Amino acid sequence: MALRGDWVYENNGGTCVAIAGSDYCVIAADTRLSVGYSIYTRDYSKICKLADKCVLATSGFQGDMKALQKNLAARHLIYQHQHNKQMGCPVMAQHLSNTLYYKRFFPYYTFNILGGLDSDGKGCVFTYDAVGSYERVGYSAQGTGAGLIIPVLDNQLKSPSPLLLPAKDAVTPLSEVEAVDLLKDVFASATERDIYTGDKVEIVVINASGIRQELMELRKD
């Protein structure tokens, strides 16, 4: 929808959410791709597995999302060749931040959430803005439905700030099953009130035994 001749971005809508637990991480994203008032497809995955314990969910402009994923996957391969191991989640987090900032003057129009397990096996979620500023948090939501979802997560999961002294842990005490249930509820609610969110939600759970995926149907209107 180029309202000006030089506006090269478009917002494909959608919402991503992630929650970190003491030994798991769940990431979810809906599967609708829209442009303006039209739905282009109901079956588009916004989640990309970057490494064994590291998954990226992106909302925003899907063209930039694809380019970013390819870029990161290629760099991950080089890292594996050079270091003989997979990139850990905090490593990938900083790398993503740098990748986004290198295009500071022609940004990737993507709002990312990176989720996975850190080297101690604890869940971690990193949330980004479009130019690479990032922060490790206990939970996050990005995309068109984020404004509807974050207050609910704040209410259910509000965790002590990592800046407090004496330090308190930021991950949620919820169990994996409860976190997945919460995500399903939250997506169902966001679908009611956000036109860009709906169709299906893809939920990815990362824990010590690997990565598991499930799909849940949402309203298609």
Add this chain to the structure above:
Amino acid sequence: MRPSWRMRTACGRRAGDTLFDSRLALGNFPSTFEIKRVGSNSVEAFEKLKLLSRATLAFIFKEGVIVAADSRASMGGYISSQSVKKIIEINPYMLGTMAGGAADCQFWHRNLGIKCRLHELANKRRISVTGASKLLSNILYSYRGMGLSVGTMIAGWDEKGPGLYYVDSEGGRLKGTRFSVGSGSPYAYGVLDNGYRFDMTVEEAAELARRAIYHATFRDGASGGVASVYYVGPDGWKKMSGDDVGELHYKYYPVVPTPIEQEMVDAPAA
């Protein structure tokens, strides 16, 4: 010392992608490019890159340097985070504060940390605060006009004692003893200037900084979250405290039952 930050998203029209390419080829590069607030949500959402609304301050006193900051980040009117780390540990004896664009500050401080380390390896001695702040200010000056938004204070302890510099994305660099940066800075200055004495103890200075940040968060809607206070001394920096400002409010101004002047009684049944 409030940096005159302008919120501009610099979207280059060129297909060039790396930061350094776009810096070198300045020929037909329209350095900043206002995106008009036309139509859809998406344009506005993109413009609102994460900004650090802020109350940060730093001052030198007899024992060293105190650095304090709040932790709120906003995107337009939406609070995008209440737990942003605005005080960055460049190395064990130098701290930097963040104000302005979150990504700009994070990236360039990280970059400064790398350059400081390289300096140490090349010269077999630590870099001075003067040197570190000059490195950062030269980098920012070369990007002047391109839309970076950085208002930072570099505080540290080197061979000459405590050092404090204010550096911003216009290319300014100022040496000083007391600075406050951000939208909450007028309020912080009020409390800070009033309570400042050169010969305070470390605890008194930390308490002054904490109060100043608390007052800034009280009156400025764009500041809030957790007030962090750091102390930089001859042995390096040490985090003194991190308190939620909501709780600080009740600690400083506990609720007292107000005296009732006239108590309402039910009208007698006539």
